[in-house]
Amino acid sequence: MNTTTAPSTRTQVKRSANRGSHDPAVLHAIIDAAWVCHTAFTDEHGVHCIPMACWRLGDYLYIHGSNGSRMVRRLQEQDCCVTITHVDGLVLARSAFNHSMNYRSAVIYGRFETVDEAGKRPALEAFMEHLAPGRQGEVRPGNDKEYAATTVLRIALAEAACKTRSGPPEDDEEDLHLPAWAGVLPLREARGAPVADAGCGIAAPAYVQRWQD
Amino acid sequence: MNTTTAPSTRTQVKRSANRGSHDPAVLHAIIDAAWVCHTAFTDEHGVHCIPMACWRLGDYLYIHGSNGSRMVRRLQEQDCCVTITHVDGLVLARSAFNHSMNYRSAVIYGRFETVDEAGKRPALEAFMEHLAPGRQGEVRPGNDKEYAATTVLRIALAEAACKTRSGPPEDDEEDLHLPAWAGVLPLREARGAPVADAGCGIAAPAYVQRWQD
Numbered sequence: 473m474n475t476t477t478a479p480s481t482r483t484q485v486k487r488s489a490n491r492g493s494h495d496p497a498v499l500h501a502i503i504d505a506a507w508v509c510h511t512a513f514t515d516e517h518g519v520h521c522i523p524m525a526c527w528r529l530g531d532y533l534y535i536h537g538s539n540g541s542r543m544v545r546r547l548q549e550q551d552c553c554v555t556i557t558h559v560d561g562l563v564l565a566r567s568a569f570n571h572s573m574n575y576r577s578a579v580i581y582g583r584f585e586t587v588d589e590a591g592k593r594p595a596l597e598a599f600m601e602h603l604a605p606g607r608q609g610e611v612r613p614g615n616d617k618e619y620a621a622t623t624v625l626r627i628a629l630a631e632a633a634c635k636t637r638s639g640p641p642e643d644d645e646e647d648l649h650l651p652a653w654a655g656v657l658p659l660r661e662a663r664g665a666p667v668a669d670a671g672c673g674i675a676a677p678a679y680v681q682r683w684q685d
Numbered sequence: 686m687n688t689t690t691a692p693s694t695r696t697q698v699k700r701s702a703n704r705g706s707h708d709p710a711v712l713h714a715i716i717d718a719a720w721v722c723h724t725a726f727t728d729e730h731g732v733h734c735i736p737m738a739c740w741r742l743g744d745y746l747y748i749h750g751s752n753g754s755r756m757v758r759r760l761q762e763q764d765c766c767v768t769i770t771h772v773d774g775l776v777l778a779r780s781a782f783n784h785s786m787n788y789r790s791a792v793i794y795g796r797f798e799t800v801d802e803a804g805k806r807p808a809l810e811a812f813m814e815h816l817a818p819g820r821q822g823e824v825r826p827g828n829d830k831e832y833a834a835t836t837v838l839r840i841a842l843a844e845a846a847c848k849t850r851s852g853p854p855e856d857d858e859e860d861l862h863l864p865a866w867a868g869v870l871p872l873r874e875a876r877g878a879p880v881a882d883a884g885c886g887i888a889a890p891a892y893v894q895r896w897q898d
Contacts, residue, residue, distance in 0.1 A: 482730050487754060507772045507786060507872070512725035512734035517695050521725035521734055523770035523790050541700060557736040559720045561877075562816050564893075567825035568809070569835070571816065573720060577736050596781070603775050603784065610865045612780035622782070640882045652823045653889055654882040657896045659720070664774075664871030669853045674866040680777075683870050 482581045483633035493634040496531075502578040502634060503528045504602075506556045511535065513552040515542065526556070527602040532626040533580060534587070534595055544623045547584045554580040554627060562657040565641035566650040572637060574656060580632040584625035595624045604679050695794045696846035706847040709744075715791040715847060716741045717815075719769045724748065726765040728755065739769070740815040745839040746793060747800070747808055757836045760797045767793040767840060774871040778854035779863040785850060787869060793845040797838035808837045817892050 478494070479485070485492025493499075503509075509526040512519060522543055524535040533554060537544040560574040587595050593614075600608045614622075641654050663685045666676060691707070692698070698705025706712075716722075722739040725732060735756055737748040746767060750757040769791045776785040800808050806827075813821045827835075854867050876898045879889060 482733075487751065507775070508770055508788070510723040510725075510734050510768055510770065512723075512732045512766070514727060514732055518764050518794065519725045519727055519732055519766050520695075521723050521766040521768040521792065523768060523788070525786060538700065551731050553725070553732050553734040555723055555734040555736060557721055557723065562720070564817060564820070565824070567827075568813060568821070569827045569831040571813070571824075573738060575721070575736070579734065581731065600781060600784070604777060604870070607777070607865075608781075611778070611784075612860055612863055612865070614780075614782045618782040640880070643882075647825055648884070650825055651887055652820075652825070653887045653893055654885045655893075656880045656882075657817075657893065658877030658880065660875050660877060662873050662875030664873060667853070667869045667871065669867040669869075671861070672867045674864055676866055680866055680868075680870065 479633060480581070480631050483579070483631055485633055485635060488635070491635045491637050493636065494632070495634070496629065498634045498636070499578050499629060499632050500528060502556055502558065502576050503533055505558060509533065509535070510555045511543070511547070511552055512555070513543065513546050513550060515546050527599045529595060529598045531629045533629060534599065534624060534626045535584070536596065536599070536622055536624045539621055539623050544625065547625055548586055551581065551583045559659050560638065561659050563641045564654055564657065566643045566647040566652045566654050570641060570643055570647070572641065574638050576634070576636045578632060578634045580627060580629060582627050582631050584627045587624040587626055592619055592622070592624050595626070606677065606679055610677065692846060693794070693844050696792070696844055698846055698848060701848070704848045704850050706849065707845070708847070709842070711847045711849070712791050712842060712845050713741060715769055715771065715789050716746055718771060722746065722748070723768045724756070724760070724765055725768070726756065726759050726763060728759050740812045742808060742811045744842045746842060747812065747837060747839045748797070749809065749812070749835055749837045752834055752836050757838065760838055761799055764794065764796045772872050773851065774869045776854045776869055777867055779856045779860040779865045779867050783854060783856055783860070785854065787851050789847070789849045791845060791847045793840060793842060795840050795844050797840045800837040800839055805832055805835070805837050808839070819890065819892055823890065
């Protein structure tokens with residue numbers, strides 16, 4: 473366990489503590505590999521968990537939404553929990569109960585703050601750079617009305633914990649002789665062939681040409 | 686919008702309502718394509734959002750955990766929100782603010798119920814079948830001690846909503862002439878080459894041989 477930020481009551485990893493980390497580099501890598509986070513908050517109807525597009529700039533995770541949305545208003549008023557999970561594989565052990573998954577997850581606690589007008593533009597430009605590096609200069613930028621209708625929120629990466637598992641199954645010693653295949657079935661995010669919009673006669677830029685893996 | 690289950694206050698889709706669905710078939714497909722869900726609940730420290738392995742059996746979503754875990758105890762006592770999200774692609778429009786993502790998401794509200802001792806075995810066998818069809822008969826089954834230490838919870842798929850987006854970007858009419866490439870950059874989950882455990886001399890069964898795509 474590589475702890476560089478002291479855990480709080482909420483970020484102390486209790487279950488399988490050997491999988492826990494408070495290393496900012498691990499946290500940043502998990503966020504940077506994500507397109508969406510799950511944001512949990514409460515209102516008068518109970519607890520909600522909503523997927524939101526996200527990106528990172530320095531030591532903050534950013535989301536954006538429509539000014540009028542219930543969620544944006546609630547997140548400005550209360551602490552919440554933001555979680556990102558990547559599943560990297562199924563871990564097949566020789567006994568049913570030792571099966572597991574390989575994964576990288578991050579849980580962030582705190583309160584979102586509203587990015588002011590001056591900060592909105594660089595924040596949303598960083599989002600575009602996260603989605604498609606270099607695209608910012610090619611598209612029509614947001615106009616004043618579009619910016620005015622959009623709220624950008626950010627949460628400090630100050631109270632956060634990561635949990636990861638990688639590697640082979642961990643069987644009990646007495647199960648190692650059993651005649652069951654054991655190992656890992658890997659999972660990853662793959663990028664498919666770009667699909668140009670009907671009527672798009674523009675040559676694919678480098679980031680589109682390079683997309684498919 | 687294909688509504689076969691009447692939405693509740695919590696499951697009425699308000700933002701981009703044309704993307705909403707209450708069709709059980711859509712919900713089932715989103716759950717069946719998932720390895721994990723994000724489960725939001727509260728305790729005295731606030732709201733939490735924790736990734737959990739999940740599977741479906743009929744009209745219930747199942748999770749399991751250690752008897753002693755704080756989360757298992759809290760989920761038995763209160764309503765929660767369970768969310769699954771699949772990101773299917775980045776949608777590149779000709780203007781910055783019309784960029785979007787293609788996705789399939791499901792949000793389920795309600796309270797988990799504890800599966801009784803008689804129900805645990807078939808529930809966990811269904812989980813194994815979800816992970817690796819046919820594997821159940823090959824591994825050492827759980828013993829009484831392992832079953833006794835594990836809680837299986839299920840939540841009815843009665844109060845749920847799905848939201849999906851697919852297809853090309855939706856540009857404003859006046860942006861269609863702009864010289865920016867527009868289209869979709871697809872994302873999907875890919876399955877890599879199985880990695881046998883060191884010391885595993887067992888021939889790969891069919892579900893391992895077929896894994897890689």
